[in-house]
Amino acid sequence: MPVTEQDVMTALKDCYDPEIPVNIVDLGLIYGVKIQPDAAGAQTDRRQDIEVEMTLTAPGCPAHTQISQQVKDRIEQLPGVNSASVNVVWSPPSTPERLSQAAREKLGIV
Numbered sequence: 001m002p003v004t005e006q007d008v009m010t011a012l013k014d015c016y017d018p019e020i021p022v023n024i025v026d027l028g029l030i031y032g033v034k035i036q037p038d039a040a041g042a043q044t045d046r047r048q049d050i051e052v053e054m055t056l057t058a059p060g061c062p063a064h065t066q067i068s069q070q071v072k073d074r075i076e077q078l079p080g081v082n083s084a085s086v087n088v089v090w091s092p093p094s095t096p097e098r099l100s101q102a103a104r105e106k107l108g109i110v
Helices: 005-012 064-076 101-107
Strands: 030-037 048-054 081-088
Touching: 005 030, 005 048, 005 064, 048 064, 064 081
Parallel strands: 048 081
Antiparallel strands: 030 048
């Protein structure tokens, strides 16, 4: 069964910025998920390559490498995934408007 964007987003809810007690999905840090089948795979055993575009809460975030690796590792644990790559972008920047309602409540933001 092919991996879906929802599968990836659900998996990424296990990933956290070590300084913020909210997952990176609810923080609004995931900007996009691209899923491509592995052309080398057999028709019945296709594995997919996943590319995630994300940002961090601030440029120069000291946990940049740790968070990116956490995202890559978590996606590659999904059944049917061949490989994952993470592209960190700074535009548009992370803003409080991107927070989910759950994140707002957890952080005490009204």
